[in-house]
Amino acid sequence: MLGYLRLEVRRTLRDRGFVIFGIGMPVLMYVLMTNIGAGPGGADMGWKTASMVGMAAYGALGAAIGTGTGVAEDKQLGWLRQLRITPMGPLRAVVGRGLTGSVTVLPAIVAVLLVGALVNGIRMPAWQWAALAGLLWLGTAPFTLLGLGNGYRLSAQSTGVVNTGCMLLLSIVGGLWFPAELFPGWLRALSAWTPGNRFAELGRSVTEGGAPSLAAVAVLAAWLAVFGTYAVYAYRRAARTV
Amino acid sequence: MTPGTTPETTPGRARQTAQVSPVGRGGDGTAVAFSGVTRSYGAVRAVDGIDLRIAAGETVALLGRNGAGKSTTLNMLLGLLPPSSGTVRLFGGEPETAVRAGRVGAMLQDGKAIPRVTVRELVGFVAATYPRPMDVAEALELAGLAEFAGRRVDRLSGGQAQRVRFAVALAGNPDLLVLDEPTAALDVEARRTFWRAMRAYARRGNTIVFSTHYLEEADDHADRIVVIDRGRVVADGSGEAIKRRAGGSLVSFDLAGAPTAPLSTLPGVHSVEVRGDRALLRTADSDATVLALAGLGLVRGLEVTAASLEDAFLTLTSPDGANADAPNHDAPNHDALKETA
Numbered sequence A: 001m002l003g004y005l006r007l008e009v010r011r012t013l014r015d016r017g018f019v020i021f022g023i024g025m026p027v028l029m030y031v032l033m034t035n036i037g038a039g040p041g042g043a044d045m046g047w048k049t050a051s052m053v054g055m056a057a058y059g060a061l062g063a064a065i066g067t068g069t070g071v072a073e074d075k076q077l078g079w080l081r082q083l084r085i086t087p088m089g090p091l092r093a094v095v096g097r098g099l100t101g102s103v104t105v106l107p108a109i110v111a112v113l114l115v116g117a118l119v120n121g122i123r124m125p126a127w128q129w130a131a132l133a134g135l136l137w138l139g140t141a142p143f144t145l146l147g148l149g150n151g152y153r154l155s156a157q158s159t160g161v162v163n164t165g166c167m168l169l170l171s172i173v174g175g176l177w178f179p180a181e182l183f184p185g186w187l188r189a190l191s192a193w194t195p196g197n198r199f200a201e202l203g204r205s206v207t208e209g210g211a212p213s214l215a216a217v218a219v220l221a222a223w224l225a226v227f228g229t230y231a232v233y234a235y236r237r238a239a240r241t242v
Numbered sequence B: 001m002t003p004g005t006t007p008e009t010t011p012g013r014a015r016q017t018a019q020v021s022p023v024g025r026g027g028d029g030t031a032v033a034f035s036g037v038t039r040s041y042g043a044v045r046a047v048d049g050i051d052l053r054i055a056a057g058e059t060v061a062l063l064g065r066n067g068a069g070k071s072t073t074l075n076m077l078l079g080l081l082p083p084s085s086g087t088v089r090l091f092g093g094e095p096e097t098a099v100r101a102g103r104v105g106a107m108l109q110d111g112k113a114i115p116r117v118t119v120r121e122l123v124g125f126v127a128a129t130y131p132r133p134m135d136v137a138e139a140l141e142l143a144g145l146a147e148f149a150g151r152r153v154d155r156l157s158g159g160q161a162q163r164v165r166f167a168v169a170l171a172g173n174p175d176l177l178v179l180d181e182p183t184a185a186l187d188v189e190a191r192r193t194f195w196r197a198m199r200a201y202a203r204r205g206n207t208i209v210f211s212t213h214y215l216e217e218a219d220d221h222a223d224r225i226v227v228i229d230r231g232r233v234v235a236d237g238s239g240e241a242i243k244r245r246a247g248g249s250l251v252s253f254d255l256a257g258a259p260t261a262p263l264s265t266l267p268g269v270h271s272v273e274v275r276g277d278r279a280l281l282r283t284a285d286s287d288a289t290v291l292a293l294a295g296l297g298l299v300r301g302l303e304v305t306a307a308s309l310e311d312a313f314l315t316l317t318s319p320d321g322a323n324a325d326a327p328n329h330d331a332p333n334h335d336a337l338k339e340t341a
Helices: A002-013 A016-035 A045-076 A079-084 A090-104 A106-118 A126-138 A141-153 A156-173 A185-191 A195-207 A214-239 B070-077 B095-100 B119-128 B136-142 B158-170 B188-203 B215-221 B239-245 B261-265 B286-296 B309-316
Strands: B030-041 B044-055 B059-063 B085-090 B104-107 B176-180 B207-212 B224-229 B232-237 B249-254 B269-275 B278-283 B303-306
Touching: A002 A016, A002 A045, A002 A090, A002 B119, A016 A045, A016 A106, A045 A079, A045 A090, A045 A106, A045 A126, A045 A141, A045 A156, A045 A195, A079 A090, A090 A106, A090 A141, A090 A214, A106 A126, A126 A195, A141 A156, A141 A195, A141 A214, A156 A185, A156 A195, A195 A214, B030 B070, B030 B207, B044 B070, B044 B207, B044 B232, B059 B070, B059 B188, B059 B215, B070 B085, B070 B176, B070 B207, B085 B095, B095 B104, B104 B158, B119 B136, B119 B158, B136 B158, B136 B188, B158 B176, B158 B188, B176 B188, B188 B207, B188 B215, B207 B215, B224 B239, B224 B309, B232 B239, B232 B309, B239 B309, B249 B286, B261 B269, B278 B286
Parallel strands: B059 B207, B059 B224, B104 B176, B176 B207
Antiparallel strands: B030 B044, B030 B085, B224 B232, B249 B278, B249 B303, B269 B278
């Protein structure tokens, strides 16, 4: 399974689309959003920090969901079928894929955090940086499962579209691009129930020096269960035809 | 190695590179056993009752037209597809068990190259999932890929990609190698190389099952040919036996108005076909048939030709539904053999 993880991480990092859109985009958007139109002194540190968390979360969320897009492609190429006749076994193949997602989310998180520290001059104690990166990393699990579910259930073309749609919807409604405080009341209320919003909250609470709220953890856990069930269902269905 | 001579003594566990090391590993020397296997897709019966036993160490060709049920059969063999009824056993157990134990390698029909990985990485990864893999360099060498090891799989030609799939199938050093139409995308030269490699692998005592619709391939490279038509085994034996089965020779002559009814009872005759005014007799013993014909005075334009494997194949899998698996049939024409199953 480690071999599979290594193979898939390699394949993902060699994907130019992934590097440009998965890592480059969040970094670029972060730099733009915090340095353009903000006047000579630049944006205030509060926004720079909030946007850093938002963009790191956005990049991580995209990479996590994108794991499933790769699965759909492999399914179409007959590679998942080929894997089924290796001794690796289907369960380890799925877990390996999930772990791949957990590795490929890291570059986006690290890149945005680095830009925050080096370009935007954000200063925090080391433990906060570590906790921030760690929580953003752990918090991607529901999104990886959502992407995998789509990947197993849908064709390669549909998965690409649906996953991109999910990523944008969850990012925007979740307040990763623009803070949810700017949303109209009804959308803000809705946003609080979405996984994207609570995912970013994990990070934000750390930058504010606190622990994530119980509500945030509960909402994310609920989505983890929902998406996990969906992924298992999709995989079971696919296993009959893959 | 021929199946009839030593199947029980070489259960085919060759772990050494160059020589056979016949280490018995469970079972009675049976690599593959199908009993009463059927598979339906909706109302369509793709596989319609297959019974088949393949001994360890045999090289067997599944020969049939497109859509005859070969791929469905192989997918059930690999445990990728559950049979609708009947059982499939590999090395005495469930196919999944054999697959999980690393005893099976396969080249599937529709596999395509996965992007962004080199040949060596891919083959190395697959090898590492098996308990006793082949050395990666050796697998690449066998598949004729040594010079492409560092190339990305998605940047190879169709023929090269096909070799990668062969290397993937070999990489785990499996006891049973399953190849679904392995030469479909290969040119003549690549084909020759491929079969040389396959035979080398077979010589190590491994069991090989491949499907093809090329008759020559089946005849040239398999110890045994299993002809599949409409989801059933319609013939099973060596290339020679298949030819004999469909009538070893073809005796033809001008009927000139003679009655056809007695022809099927002549010595050696399997089947009688009438084309225009000419009668074509398939016979296992052309000498006896010709003598009998001479006795009847039916020698006008008499010709005796050896039936080609092509003839045999067409006879066995006649598209009008002729079914040649009724033992010792001597029905006068195909119409009388409409499939009843």
